[in-house]
Amino acid sequence: MKPLWWIGLVALLAVPLLDLLLPASWQIAGAMPKVFVFAIAALGVTVATGWGGLLHLGSAAFLAIGAYTYAVLTAPVFPFAIGFWPGLGAALVAGAVTGVLLGLPTARLRGDYLAIVTLGLGEIIQDVMRNLEPITKGAQGLSSLPGPAVPFAPPDAGWPGFYLYLGLLLAVVALLSRMRRSRLGRAMVAVREDEIAARCCAVDAGRTAVVAMAVAGALGALAGGLWAALYHSSNDPSTYDFSMSIMILGIAIIGGLGSPIGALVGALLLGGFSLVVLDRLATAMGGSVSDNVLMQPNNWKFLVYGLALILVMRLRPGGLCEEPKG
Amino acid sequence: MLEVTALRAGYRPIEVLHGVDLHVAAGEIVCLLGANGAGKSTLLRALSGLIPTIAGTIRFLATDLAGVPAHARTARGLVQVPEGRRIFSRLTVAENLTLGAWTRTDDTSADFDRVFTLFPVLAERRRQAGGTLSGGEQQMLAIGRALLARPKILLLDEPSMGIAPLLVERILSAIAELNRGGLTILLVEQNAEAALAIAHRGYVLETGAIALSGTAAELRADPRVRAAYLGGSGKKDGPEKTG
Amino acid sequence: MTWELLASILIIGLTNGLIISLVALGYTMVYGIVELINFAHGDLVMLGSFLALTCIALSGVHGDGSWLTIGALLVVVPIFTAAVNWAVERFAYRPIRSAPKLTVLVTAIGVSFVFVNLGLFWGGLPLDAFGGGRAAAAAKDVPELIGYANLLGAGCPIRITAKEILVVGITVPLLLGLTWFVRCTRLGTAMRAVAQDPVAARLMGIDVDRIISTTFVIGGALAGVAAVIWCVFNNTVFFTMGFRIGIDAFTAAVLGGIGNLPGAVLGGLLIGLVRALCEGAIDGGGQWVNTAVFAVLIAVLVFRPTGLLGARVREKV
Numbered sequence: 001m002k003p004l005w006w007i008g009l010v011a012l013l014a015v016p017l018l019d020l021l022l023p024a025s026w027q028i029a030g031a032m033p034k035v036f037v038f039a040i041a042a043l044g045v046t047v048a049t050g051w052g053g054l055l056h057l058g059s060a061a062f063l064a065i066g067a068y069t070y071a072v073l074t075a076p077v078f079p080f081a082i083g084f085w086p087g088l089g090a091a092l093v094a095g096a097v098t099g100v101l102l103g104l105p106t107a108r109l110r111g112d113y114l115a116i117v118t119l120g121l122g123e124i125i126q127d128v129m130r131n132l133e134p135i136t137k138g139a140q141g142l143s144s145l146p147g148p149a150v151p152f153a154p155p156d157a158g159w160p161g162f163y164l165y166l167g168l169l170l171a172v173v174a175l176l177s178r179m180r181r182s183r184l185g186r187a188m189v190a191v192r193e194d195e196i197a198a199r200c201c202a203v204d205a206g207r208t209a210v211v212a213m214a215v216a217g218a219l220g221a222l223a224g225g226l227w228a229a230l231y232h233s234s235n236d237p238s239t240y241d242f243s244m245s246i247m248i249l250g251i252a253i254i255g256g257l258g259s260p261i262g263a264l265v266g267a268l269l270l271g272g273f274s275l276v277v278l279d280r281l282a283t284a285m286g287g288s289v290s291d292n293v294l295m296q297p298n299n300w301k302f303l304v305y306g307l308a309l310i311l312v313m314r315l316r317p318g319g320l321c322e323e324p325k326g
Numbered sequence: 327m328l329e330v331t332a333l334r335a336g337y338r339p340i341e342v343l344h345g346v347d348l349h350v351a352a353g354e355i356v357c358l359l360g361a362n363g364a365g366k367s368t369l370l371r372a373l374s375g376l377i378p379t380i381a382g383t384i385r386f387l388a389t390d391l392a393g394v395p396a397h398a399r400t401a402r403g404l405v406q407v408p409e410g411r412r413i414f415s416r417l418t419v420a421e422n423l424t425l426g427a428w429t430r431t432d433d434t435s436a437d438f439d440r441v442f443t444l445f446p447v448l449a450e451r452r453r454q455a456g457g458t459l460s461g462g463e464q465q466m467l468a469i470g471r472a473l474l475a476r477p478k479i480l481l482l483d484e485p486s487m488g489i490a491p492l493l494v495e496r497i498l499s500a501i502a503e504l505n506r507g508g509l510t511i512l513l514v515e516q517n518a519e520a521a522l523a524i525a526h527r528g529y530v531l532e533t534g535a536i537a538l539s540g541t542a543a544e545l546r547a548d549p550r551v552r553a554a555y556l557g558g559s560g561k562k563d564g565p566e567k568t569g
Numbered sequence: 570m571t572w573e574l575l576a577s578i579l580i581i582g583l584t585n586g587l588i589i590s591l592v593a594l595g596y597t598m599v600y601g602i603v604e605l606i607n608f609a610h611g612d613l614v615m616l617g618s619f620l621a622l623t624c625i626a627l628s629g630v631h632g633d634g635s636w637l638t639i640g641a642l643l644v645v646v647p648i649f650t651a652a653v654n655w656a657v658e659r660f661a662y663r664p665i666r667s668a669p670k671l672t673v674l675v676t677a678i679g680v681s682f683v684f685v686n687l688g689l690f691w692g693g694l695p696l697d698a699f700g701g702g703r704a705a706a707a708a709k710d711v712p713e714l715i716g717y718a719n720l721l722g723a724g725c726p727i728r729i730t731a732k733e734i735l736v737v738g739i740t741v742p743l744l745l746g747l748t749w750f751v752r753c754t755r756l757g758t759a760m761r762a763v764a765q766d767p768v769a770a771r772l773m774g775i776d777v778d779r780i781i782s783t784t785f786v787i788g789g790a791l792a793g794v795a796a797v798i799w800c801v802f803n804n805t806v807f808f809t810m811g812f813r814i815g816i817d818a819f820t821a822a823v824l825g826g827i828g829n830l831p832g833a834v835l836g837g838l839l840i841g842l843v844r845a846l847c848e849g850a851i852d853g854g855g856q857w858v859n860t861a862v863f864a865v866l867i868a869v870l871v872f873r874p875t876g877l878l879g880a881r882v883r884e885k886v
Binding site: 049055105106108109112113115116117119120121123124126127128130131242243246249250253257292293294299300301302303305306307308309310313314317 | 600606661664665668669670671672673674675676678679680681682683684685686687689690692693702705812816819820823827856857859860863864866867870871874
């Protein structure tokens with residue numbers, strides 16, 4: 001790793017300390033775990049789209065699956081109540097299984113058609129979660145879920161959650177960096193570059209695609225479980241809409257599609273902007289919420305996303321930290 | 327008519343042509359020989375403006391073509407029949423020909439008739455989709471389509487490639503016939519024997535530069551050409567060149 | 570199910586399907602020629618609808634039988650959307666046209682987000698029709714331009730109003746005209762040629778950039794017509810409506826075989842029917858409309874990956 005990354009990592013680790021110096025309305029450590037959740041979800045896109053070349057427009061569907069799996073298995077209204085860690089594990093498995101189920105029939109669809117199928121899954125999942133009221137509690141979602149459990153940490157402090165989520169994220173980054181160099185990672189990239197040539201080298205392109213979808217599903221659902229734990233609620237199903245999928249895709253792309261570190265950087269930029277900066281700005285502008293549409297920071301979100309995507313694609317199509325060739 | 331000086335061109339980082347000089351006078355058939363990868367097709371693409379020129383000049387009818395986009399070069403009368411024919415396979419023969427005349431605003435019916443006399447098979451199949459024609463017929467269509475643009479110079483990229491030998495002769499004699507009618511032609515061929523049979527002059531392109539040039543007879547007699555492009559023996563002369 | 574119910578479901582399905590077809594044509598034409606899912610296309614309909622509502626609000630001419638207003642809107646709005654689509658192609662897509670597909674697609678998503686945000690700002694204009702600009706994100710009501718009178722007589726169980734007549738009367742000639750234009754005119758032939766082989770088209774002397782611009786202009790104008798009809802037919806506009814419309818239309822285009830004009834119309838009609846059947850014929854089906862639409866799409870893609878009328882294109886090896 002380059003020295004720059006180390007400096008960035010240390011700065012990230014120091015955020016909760018920095019908060020001790022700031023007035024309450026400017027503290028950011030509490031909001032950062034959301035950014036880390038988006039980064040984990042974006043890493044799923046890194047695998048599916050960046051390596052596998054499968055354009056994935058339905059990440060939010062996997063977040064929803066993870067969030068609801070976690071919610072159903074941990075919510076006090078149901079008899080399971082298996083707790084934070086088993087709940088996360090179950091979410092991960094559910095995501096991987098969904099990824100495989102989606103990948104099996106669609107693995108031979110490439111490019112744009114697969115994109116529309118993943119997009120469709122995102123819409124269907126919202127319908128399903130909204131309409132299966134007995135299980136999902138419809139539009140309200142399931143609430144009173146257990147939050148992140150960190151052994152030996154004071155339950156109400158913000159920093160254990162921060163370090164737990166950051167730790168999980170870094171673990172995923174490390175795991176994926178290894179996976180990229182493994183046989184499987186190389187096979188995925190080979191299929192993306194030239195499916196026919198890869199087939200000629202005895203790479204099973206269909207299986208590789210299914211594996212890529214499974215990994216993407218598992219990471220998306222893991223992120224979903226973490227998201228639900230953070231809010232102590234599965235949230236309204238419409239949280240997991242297309243704009244969430246696009247935000248995740250944008251994070252993966254802006255940092256540099258295919259690079260795990262890139263997804264991290266993208267999350268800090270885009271996620272940091274929308275979840276931390278805009279939020280703080282809105283708080284700072286206080287209760288004087290104006291009628292004027294232009295005066296509400298959140299109303300500029302899509303414009304900033306859109307322009308960011310357009311400009312990065314135009315000026316630096318490989319993303320801000322492009323994966324070196326070869 | 328066409329004058330190329332110190333032309334360098336290629337595909338983004340890679341330069342394929344390293345300073346090519348070549349000229350074609352009005353009324354000539356000039357052939358361009360060379361092995362696979364010598365840069366023949368790249369040269370034609372650069373002439374047509376499909377790839378940018380890195381350095382050097384291309385002058386056509388005494389004007390510099392720098393900055394003239396590909397479609398405008400066709401309008402000026404520099405027309406290419408590309409490698410692999412590239413006819414519009416889902417369009418009918420008649421539609422393909424109509425597109426050939428895209429740049430024209432005058433009456434094209436006489437030119438349609440001329441193409442149909444030159445290649446009667448196209449008249450028979452005018453309502454058929456281009457993709458249903460045989461390779462040789464597709465080549466005729468590609469040439470006919472180019473003729474409808476009313477070219478002043480016709481660039482032909484490997485018209486004999488992948489075509490039954492009988493049709494190769496038919497197509498080459500059509501090219502010679504067009505030339506007798508006054509059309510200037512730059513012919514790229516791997517089939518050197520056939521090309522030298524109808525050409526007046528020729529160039530040999532090797533690894534992006536002109537290695538040899540001369541009249542067709544000189545090239546046929548050159549031992550290097552005989553060894554590399556005419557199957558070694560060079561005993562058998564092609565049909566007498568025409569025009 | 571009674572036959573009256575079935576008939577009204579069919580009427581609703583087919584009229585909605587025609588609107589979807591208009592938008593789907595914009596997707597499929599652009600895809601056919603530059604292989605880009607123009608994600609911003611649905612949002613272009615949204616912007617057109619906001620313009621239509623603004624015009625109605627500013628002119629103040631509405632109420633039953635405002636045919637002149639509709640006529641004026643059918644000129645103004647398509648010109649606007651065509652111009653916007655032209656500009657998007659010229660300034661956002663053209664500079665990166667030779668970049669990998671994903672780059673262009675992500676740019677299109679970016680454009681879509683910019684449009685959505687502009688729609689949000691537009692909804693915040695301090696006009697009475699926009700609720701005085703106090704709730705920018707809220708759906709806005711479009712004043713009635715045509716009445717609801719049943720043309721088959723007040724007692725007839727099947728309802729056909731002037732709105733349905735308007736939809737059919739505008740879309741069907743437009744669809745036929747477009748098909749004729751693409752099949753039979755010189756420009757249409759050139760468009761098909763560019764879609765097949767842009768390099769060969771350039772060698773024919775065809776200015777490929779201009780043909781692509783023309784395609785975006787035509788697609789944009791169709792989106793504008795769809796926007797006006799949407800306003801008249803559904804009487805509501807909101808800044809996120811483009812997404813829903815875009816999804817339906819894009820699904821329709823894929824269903825019919827993307828790049829294929831009659832396919833887009835067929836797909837649009839099918840999507841319209843599926844939606845109407847799901848809403849009208851199944852108890853509680855209204856909640857499952859999107860699921861039904863996508864289930865149909867996924868089934869078609871799995872069993873016939875190139876769509877219903879799509880050509881089976883061999884991949885180049």
